Amino acid sequence: MGHSQLQFDRRIRRLEKTASRRRNGVRYVVGPDGLVVAKARRRAPSFPLRGIMILAAAALLFKAFLLVNLGGITYAERVAELQQGSVLEQAGAWIMQADPATIWIAEQIKSFL
Incomplete structure (x- = not known):
């Protein structure tokens, strides 16, 4: 039970990390296999x-x-x-x-x- 709970927590952390990256927006890229994949946009520090x-x-x-x-x-x-x-x-x-x-x-x- 402890090992499966640890794996579950890791998956949840990974999903939360991906979701937080995508808050800045996403761009869609066609991969070499033809699959459309959503990539997180990088947020560059903006200088006013x-x-x-x-x-x-x-x-x-x-x-x-x-x-x-x-x-x-x-x-x-x-x-x-x-x-x-x-x-x-x-x-x-x-x-x-x-x-x-x-x-x-x-x-x-x-x-x-």
């Missing part, structure tokens, strides 16, 4: 590249709108004030510097206004 790109674009637009609304001189003065602050403010000043992309976007926005 799209979200980071959207965040970077939003930051550029925000900087460009600030540059248009405040003007170049006032914007530069405020960034200089941030550079005199704490480490966090200095990091913000580094991010908020008027880079060529921000200036180009600001010029495009000015042309529409």
Whole structure:
């Protein structure tokens, strides 16, 4: 009785493992013998590249709108004030510097206004 129970437990563990793999989806593959077999899809760790790109674009637009609304001189003065602050403010000043992309976007926005 103990040996058959052990075999049964092994089969149950194997079935649960297969079922958990298939939770990510399956793909169907035709084997060399012509039999269609369901294979579990591998789940690759996903890096939120799209979200980071959207965040970077939003930051550029925000900087460009600030540059248009405040003007170049006032914007530069405020960034200089941030550079005199704490480490966090200095990091913000580094991010908020008027880079060529921000200036180009600001010029495009000015042309529409």
